[in-house]
Amino acid sequence: xxxxxxxxxxxxxxxxxxxxxxxxxxxxxxxxxxxxxxxxxxxxxxxxxxxxxxxxxxxxxxxxxxxxxxxxxxxxxxxxxxxxxxxxxxxxxxxxxxxxxxxxxxxxxxxxxxxxxxxxxxxxxxxxxxxxxxxxxxxxxxxxxxxxxxxxxxxxxxxxxxxxxxxxxxxxxxxxxxxxxxxxxxxxxxxxxxxxxxxxxxxxxxxxxxxxxxxxxxxxxxxxxxxxxxxxxxxxxxxxxxxxxxxxxxxxxxxxxxxxxxxxxxxxxxxxxxxxxx
Amino acid sequence: xxxxxxxxxxxxxxxxxxxxxxxxxxxxxxxxxxxxxxxxxxxxxxxxxxxxxxxxxxxxxxxxxxxxxxxxxxxxxxxxxxxxxxxxxxxxxxxxxxxxxxxxxxxxxxxxxxxxxxxxxxxxxxxxxxxxxxxxxxxxxxxxxxxxxxxxxxxxxxxxxxxxxxxxxxxxxxxxxxxxxxxxxxxxxxxxxxxxxxxxxxxxxxxxxxxxxxxxxxxxxxxxxxxxxxxxxxxxxxxxxxxxxxxxxxxxxxxxxxxxxxxxxxxxxxxxxxxxxxxxxxxxxxxxxxxxxxxxxxxxxxxxxxxxxxxxxxxxxxxxxxxxxxxxxxxxxxxxxxxxxxxxxxxxxxxxxxxxxxxxxxxxxxxxxxxxxxxxxxxxxxxxxxxxxxxxxxxxxxxxxxxxxxxxxxxxxxxxxxxxxxxxxxxxxxxxxxxxxxxxxxxxxxxxxxxxxxxxxxx
Numbered sequence: 001x002x003x004x005x006x007x008x009x010x011x012x013x014x015x016x017x018x019x020x021x022x023x024x025x026x027x028x029x030x031x032x033x034x035x036x037x038x039x040x041x042x043x044x045x046x047x048x049x050x051x052x053x054x055x056x057x058x059x060x061x062x063x064x065x066x067x068x069x070x071x072x073x074x075x076x077x078x079x080x081x082x083x084x085x086x087x088x089x090x091x092x093x094x095x096x097x098x099x100x101x102x103x104x105x106x107x108x109x110x111x112x113x114x115x116x117x118x119x120x121x122x123x124x125x126x127x128x129x130x131x132x133x134x135x136x137x138x139x140x141x142x143x144x145x146x147x148x149x150x151x152x153x154x155x156x157x158x159x160x161x162x163x164x165x166x167x168x169x170x171x172x173x174x175x176x177x178x179x180x181x182x183x184x185x186x187x188x189x190x191x192x193x194x195x196x197x198x199x200x201x202x203x204x205x206x207x208x209x210x211x212x213x214x215x216x217x218x219x220x221x222x223x224x225x226x227x228x229x230x231x232x233x234x235x236x237x238x239x240x241x242x243x244x245x246x247x248x249x250x251x252x253x254x255x256x257x258x259x260x261x262x263x264x265x266x267x268x269x270x271x272x273x274x275x276x277x278x
Numbered sequence: 279x280x281x282x283x284x285x286x287x288x289x290x291x292x293x294x295x296x297x298x299x300x301x302x303x304x305x306x307x308x309x310x311x312x313x314x315x316x317x318x319x320x321x322x323x324x325x326x327x328x329x330x331x332x333x334x335x336x337x338x339x340x341x342x343x344x345x346x347x348x349x350x351x352x353x354x355x356x357x358x359x360x361x362x363x364x365x366x367x368x369x370x371x372x373x374x375x376x377x378x379x380x381x382x383x384x385x386x387x388x389x390x391x392x393x394x395x396x397x398x399x400x401x402x403x404x405x406x407x408x409x410x411x412x413x414x415x416x417x418x419x420x421x422x423x424x425x426x427x428x429x430x431x432x433x434x435x436x437x438x439x440x441x442x443x444x445x446x447x448x449x450x451x452x453x454x455x456x457x458x459x460x461x462x463x464x465x466x467x468x469x470x471x472x473x474x475x476x477x478x479x480x481x482x483x484x485x486x487x488x489x490x491x492x493x494x495x496x497x498x499x500x501x502x503x504x505x506x507x508x509x510x511x512x513x514x515x516x517x518x519x520x521x522x523x524x525x526x527x528x529x530x531x532x533x534x535x536x537x538x539x540x541x542x543x544x545x546x547x548x549x550x551x552x553x554x555x556x557x558x559x560x561x562x563x564x565x566x567x568x569x570x571x572x573x574x575x576x577x578x579x580x581x582x583x584x585x586x587x588x589x590x591x592x593x594x595x596x597x598x599x600x601x602x603x604x605x606x607x608x609x610x611x612x613x614x615x616x617x618x619x620x621x622x623x624x625x626x627x628x629x630x631x632x633x634x635x636x637x638x639x640x641x642x643x644x645x646x647x648x649x650x651x652x653x654x655x656x657x658x659x660x661x662x663x664x665x666x667x668x669x670x671x672x673x674x675x676x677x678x679x680x681x682x683x684x685x686x687x688x689x690x691x692x693x694x695x696x697x698x699x700x701x702x703x704x705x706x707x708x709x710x711x712x713x714x715x716x717x718x719x720x721x722x723x724x725x726x727x728x729x730x731x732x733x734x735x736x737x
Contacts, residue, residue, distance in 0.1 A: 032372070043341035047411040066372060067414070071347040079346075 026230035027061040033227070036086025038076055038095070039069045040145065041173050041195065050090070052251045057088075060238050061231075072172075073142040080104070088235065089222045092146045094275050096220045096268040104222040107236035109263035111243075114215035117150040118196055120207045121188045122181060130158050130211040134165045136187035139177040143170055149275045150213040151190040178203065194256065216275070217267050221260065236262075290462035297454040298447070305443040316435040320428045321395040324363065324403060328395075328423050331361070332407045335419050339369060340411035352378045365402055365424040369409070371417045381422075401425050464492045468499055480507035532713040539603075539649050546603035549595050557595065560588040604652070611641050612648040613675070616655055620673070623659045630662070631670045638677025647734065650710045651675070651684060657703050658686040658730060666690025668727065677736070682716075684732040692722045 027033060035054050037046050046069050058065040068086065070076035077095055079085040081102040089104050093115075096106070119138075121127045127136065133155075140148045148170075155162045162168055169186055171177040174195035181189035182203050188210070196204070221239060223232045242248030243259035252259055285291050335355065342351035351369065359367055359380060366381035376383070395403040403423040409416045467484055474482040480503055484496040568581035599605065607615035613636055620632050643651075655673060662668055668690030676683050704720070707730070711718040716734035 039345065043344035044411050047340075047344055047414055051412060051414055067344060069345045071345045071350060075345075075347075085346075 025062050026228060026234050028063045030063065030087065030226060030228075030231065032064040032066050033057075033061070033087040034085060035065050035067050035088045035090065036076070036080065037067060037069050037090040038092050039072060039173075040092070040141070040192070041175060043069050045173075045175075049255060052254045056242070056247065056251045057235065057238060061234065073144040077144070084224055084226075087224045087227050089224065090219060091222075093217045093220060093268050094146055094149060094272045096222065096265070097272040099222060100265055100269075103225040105232060106220055106222045106263060106265045106268075107232050108221045108239045108260040110218035110221075110257050111259040111261040112218040112257065114217055115146070115219075116193055116215045117147040117154070117190055117213040118193050118209045119151065119154075119188055119190050119211040120178065120181065120196060120209050122184070123206050123208050125187065125208070127188060127210055130155070130160065132210075133188055134160060137167045137169055137185075138162075139169050139171050139180045139186040139189040141171060141174055141177055141191065146216055146275075147174065147190055147192045150216060153275060154211065154213040175199065178207070182207065198256065217263070217271050220263060220265075220268055288462070289465065290458045293458045293462070294451070294454050298451050301447055301450045305447060309439045309443045312439050313432075313436050316439075317396070317432050320432055324395045324423055324425075324428055327361070327363075328403060328405055328421060331359070331364075332405055332419055332421050334358070335367070335421070336407045336409045339409050339419060340416050343369075343371070343409055343416035344411050348377050352380070355380060363423045363425075363427050365422040366420075367422075368420045369417060370420070372415060374418070377417070383422075395423070395425055395428065398425060461492060464496065468492075468496060471499065471503070475503055475506065480504075480510065528709065528712055531709045535650075535710065535713060536646070542602040546599040546605070549599050549602070550605075553595050554592070557588050557592045561585055561592075564588060607648055607652055608645075612643060612651060613640050615648075615652055616673070616675070619652070619656060619659070623663070627663050630668055632659075632673065633671070634673045634675075636675045638679070640675060640677055640682075643682070647682070647714060650714055651682075651732075651734075654684065654707050654710055654732065655686065657707055661703055662688050662690060662728075665693075666728065679736065681736055682732075682734040684734075685729065687727060687729045689727040692724050692726045692728055694724055695720060695722055 035050070035057070037050055039046065041049070047067055050067055054065040054067050065088070070079055073092075073095075076091070077098060080089060080091065080095070080099050084102055089099055091099060096104070100106070119130060119133070127133060138151075140151060142148065148168075152162045155165075160166065169180070171180055174191040177186075177189045177191050178196060178199055180186045193212070196209075223235060227235070239260035240262065242252055335358075338354065339351055342348065342354070348369070355367060355369075355378065364381065366379070366383045368376050368380070368383050369378035371377050390399075390404065391406050392398045392402075392404050398404070401424070403425060404420065405422075406418055406420040408418055464484075464487070471482045471484045482503065483500050486493050486496045486500070564581045564584035568578050568585070571577035571581060604615050604618065606618050617634060620634050624630070624632055658673075659671070662671055666688045668688035671686070671688045673687075674683070674685040708718050711732055711734065714734045716732055719731040720728065721731070722728040
């Protein structure tokens with residue numbers, strides 16, 4: 001009986017995040033680990049959203065996890081590829097292939113069917129279909145953002161030239177894009193669906209989705225060259241097993257993620273090739 | 279004229295010194311209080327400014343720190359930190375590395391944080407605050423404010439306050455001195471005038487230059503002096519009239535006394551000369567009738583009766599003559615007359631022993647003096663027999679060549695001089711003494727007898 005209980009405890013320890021962290025403390029040697037997150041929302045929003053995850057990792061890796069971002073997508077991309085600044089990278093799917101070339105290793109991705117962009121207009125707007133956007137002002141985010149790339153592809157697929165048939169107005173964030181349409185500054189807004197879902201109820205009640213783009217693979221999580229293989233494995237295990245603990249579930253709920261899964265770099269390579277070279 | 283007043287007692291000196299001391303003390307308190315308030319206000323302002331600025335910078339720097347966008351943050355800070363007193367501004371990252379530095383940062387590490395601008399040790403107010411985003415530390419901001427400008431402002435305020443206070447003190451002293459001198463000068467004039475009035479000079483007047491309190495006092499003083507002058511003149515006139523009347527009354531009394539004595543003397547002589555002769559004649563005729571009665575009993579009895587009646591009438595007349603004018607006074611002099619009078623008085627007052635002594639030559643006194651002194655002793659003895667119930671009386675009369683001294687003492691009941699009204703007898707005695715240009719003193723206490731002392735100058 002005693003032997004059975006001991007075996008069960010060992011197995012449980014091996015397959016729980018706490019147990020992994022305590023038994024294999026491979027990341028503490030690196031000092032503070034930089035958690036680079038793509039600036040798809042404001043810096044403050046990023047900190048609010050990802051602090052529980054950072055704290056979770058910090059507790060289990062027994063080292064400090066620091067959230068960092070960049071002023072914009074280009075700067076973030078440059079810091080990723082040239083400076084190799086980030087130890088854990090949370091970037092857009094189409095940016096991962098570039099990061100991979102700089103040595104970032106994929107350890108997980110958000111376990112979700114994938115992300116897509118949506119076209120939203122005010123509820124009382126005369127715009128009913130994607131074709132009604134011709135001649136209108138469409139608010140997007142950074143030109144290099146996933147949303148912009150997805151909607152450009154979508155417009156092209158509907159024989160609408162995004163550079164000629166309508167006016168694309170770049171805004172700093174998804175929220176800014178949505179609010180510009182809500183306040184009537186622009187006629188329509190194109191943004192990723194998760195930020196739209198996270199917008200306030202009042203805004204969403206007064207808006208209407210007129211079109212949705214194709215899905216893109218969800219956020220890839222990779223680690224930089226500074227992170228050792230064992231530490232990378234430890235981080236990966238923590239992410240993959242997060243949904244199995246109450247603590248991890250709380251963090252996932254905060255991020256509106258269902259969980260993390262193992263993923264292949266080829267998926268992102270293929271998507272990147274597709275989105276940049278339609 | 280008034281005496282000069284010692285400096286410390288001088289109203290002018292006390293007024294000026296008091297005002298100056300009060301002014302210096304109050305202004306010193308005011309200046310110190312103002313300096314304290316100015317210092318507090320400046321330090322509070324600097325602390326609030328620093329606190330507000332560092333809070334604003336900490337709040338706005340968070341996003342830049344998360345994004346590691348130091349260049350933009352530095353541009354932003356350069357634009358918002360145009361403040362004269364700001365000496366340096368430094369931003370530190372999460373590893374405490376200085377990532378932005380504006381102005382001369384004092385040392386490599388962050389300086390010791392100061393609690394208040396009033397408690398710095400290096401003339402720089404250093405404060406530090408954490409930069410947080412959503413409660414997560416992203417770094418620190420340190421700012422340092424130079425206290426030089428604040429201290430200059432405090433110094434200027436202090437100098438200004440002290441200058442104003444000094445000017446005010448000087449002006450107050452000047453005004454107080456001027457007013458004090460003006461006020462006390464006029465009070466001095468009033469004082470001098472009062473002294474003149476005290477000395478009897480009612481012609482003095484005080485100038486009434488202004489209509490202030492002192493001016494009104496001067497007007498009232500002049501009015502009072504005029505009134506006092508009028509009243510004094512009236513009193514002097516009344517006194518003069520009274521004195522004249524008194525003198526005339528006395529002369530009248532003396533004259534009436536002289537007339538009275540003359541009439542008494544004349545009446546006594548007439549009684550002696552006329553009625554005495556008649557009675558002597560009646561007596562002689564009655565004796566002749568008795569001798570010629572030839573044993574006629576009826577005639578003899580009638581003659582004897584006439585002789586007895588005439589004899590009694592003679593005695594009465596003789597007694598009246600003696601009272602009107604004792605003949606012994608004119609014949610044997612004052613001393614003998616007094617002895618005779620005392621002897622007669624003792625025969626009437628057998629319970630009282632009276633001694634009479636004399637000294638000096640008393641034979642050369644004038645008739646007026648004799649009769650007046652005689653009447654005075656007579657009045658004294660009458661009073662003693664009436665009121666004193668004395669056992670012994672001593673009468674002394676002496677001539678000291680300069681003056682005549684008469685003393686009459688008894689050991690009777692005595693009286694309280696202050697309470698007892700002067701009777702007509704005493705008034706008469708005093709008038710008689712006054713007619714001799716002499717003086718009269720009475721000494722007495724209840725139960726201790728009475729002493730009457732008369733002094734008459736012989737010159």
